[in-house]
Amino acid sequence: MSLLEIEDYRLAFDGFEGRAHVLDGISLSVEAGEAVGVVGETGCGKSVLARSILRLNPAPPARVTGGAIRYDGADILAMDKAALRRMRGSDIGMVFQDPVTYLNPVFTIGQQMAEVLRAHDRRLSRAAIRARSVALLESVRLPEAGALLGRYPHELSGGMRQRVLIAEALAGNPRLLIADEPTTALDVTIQRQVLALIADLVRRMGLTLILISHDLGVIGAICRRIVVMYAGNIVEDAPAEALFGRPLHPYTRGLLAAIPDLKRPDHLPASIPGSIPNLRQPPPGCRFHPRCPLAMPVCAKVKPVLAPAGDEASHRVACHAVATGTALGAAVPSAVPA
Numbered sequence: 570m571s572l573l574e575i576e577d578y579r580l581a582f583d584g585f586e587g588r589a590h591v592l593d594g595i596s597l598s599v600e601a602g603e604a605v606g607v608v609g610e611t612g613c614g615k616s617v618l619a620r621s622i623l624r625l626n627p628a629p630p631a632r633v634t635g636g637a638i639r640y641d642g643a644d645i646l647a648m649d650k651a652a653l654r655r656m657r658g659s660d661i662g663m664v665f666q667d668p669v670t671y672l673n674p675v676f677t678i679g680q681q682m683a684e685v686l687r688a689h690d691r692r693l694s695r696a697a698i699r700a701r702s703v704a705l706l707e708s709v710r711l712p713e714a715g716a717l718l719g720r721y722p723h724e725l726s727g728g729m730r731q732r733v734l735i736a737e738a739l740a741g742n743p744r745l746l747i748a749d750e751p752t753t754a755l756d757v758t759i760q761r762q763v764l765a766l767i768a769d770l771v772r773r774m775g776l777t778l779i780l781i782s783h784d785l786g787v788i789g790a791i792c793r794r795i796v797v798m799y800a801g802n803i804v805e806d807a808p809a810e811a812l813f814g815r816p817l818h819p820y821t822r823g824l825l826a827a828i829p830d831l832k833r834p835d836h837l838p839a840s841i842p843g844s845i846p847n848l849r850q851p852p853p854g855c856r857f858h859p860r861c862p863l864a865m866p867v868c869a870k871v872k873p874v875l876a877p878a879g880d881e882a883s884h885r886v887a888c889h890a891v892a893t894g895t896a897l898g899a900a901v902p903s904a905v906p907a
């Protein structure tokens with residue numbers, strides 16, 4: 570049994586202008602100890618998928634229209650409030666993009682850590698809370714952890730605040746960590762440090778990781794498996810080496826071609842023409858077909874299924890052109906992130 574199993578999961582948002590079909594049959598299994606990256610353009614449903622695992626999408630307007638999500642065999646969609654509370658933090662920890670939003674400006678770091686720790690164990694003494702808070706802050710490599718407990722969020726840098734949130738996410742000893750764009754709000758050097766920290770925690774604590782980013786370079790730095798999403802669908806799921814070396818889906822090839830090549834600064838990266846479709850009226854068949862250089866008549870009619878393709882057994886692609894061999898001759902982009 571996989572640690573996390575998502576099966577044909579569908580979620581829509583109801584609004585004044587109609588229903589947006591944001592996740593359109595997501596199937597994904599994550600094994601214990603895996604580090605899986607989820608990548609795709611803005612608006613393709615990465616965050617909604619991450620929040621779905623913890624049932625954090627506000628309902629309404631969110632509405633699950635099909636499928637199942639299981640954590641360690643337990644049906645997340647059927648859990649009551651108490652079971653959900655136990656799962657959040659204790660089994661699954663989550664780190665979000667913007668640390669400022671998730672830290673309360675009027676409480677010290679120590680008070681906020683204490684609140685998180687007490688939510689996991691009401692019986693903890695003040696001394697135990699302090700010792701555990703210091704240990705957690707040290708585990709995310711924050712210097713002078715004891716003194717930090719008395720500081721307010723505005724007294725910390727962006728990178729420090731993100732480390733505090735990672736420490737809070739680890740407070741309940743989760744087995745699965747979901748990090749949604751954890752470095753997007755940080756500047757480049759701090760981004761690298763926070764990524765290195767996440768990679769180190771995954772190794773040291775044997776965590777299972779789902780890392781969400783629009784940046785293939787960020788994902789490639791940590792994850793051995795990469796899932797590519799487009800407009801609410803998984804279009805490719807592959808070992809990182811296969812994805813960077815032999816990408817198969819035309820959308821993945823477009824994403825790779827859009828990465829600037831540092832060895833060729835005079836060469837502008839190609840962009841994928843067009844934009845993500847309106848999810849209230851998504852294109853029929855393959856949602857990528859209006860932008861696809863390899864589109865065939867069948868692509869506008871039949872949704873392609875995610876099926877094994879390429880040399881690796883775990884490489885899966887949802888593309889009619891790949892399935893029929895039409896895509897084989899198409900050039901593979903040369904840009905590969907460092």
Ligand SMILES: Nc1ncnc2c1ncn2[C@@H]1O[C@H](COP(=O)(O)OP(=O)(O)OP(=O)(O)O)[C@@H](O)[C@H]1O
Nearest residue numbers: 582591610611612613614615616617618627630783
């Ligand atoms: N609470 C909500 N109400 C209505 N629509 C929503 C809500 N949350 C997300 N959506 C819609 O769901 C779609 C997917 O959004 P999501 O945030 O998952 O994209 P993303 O791939 O994570 O993008 P980004 O990289 O910009 O975070 C978007 O069209 C968005 O407008």
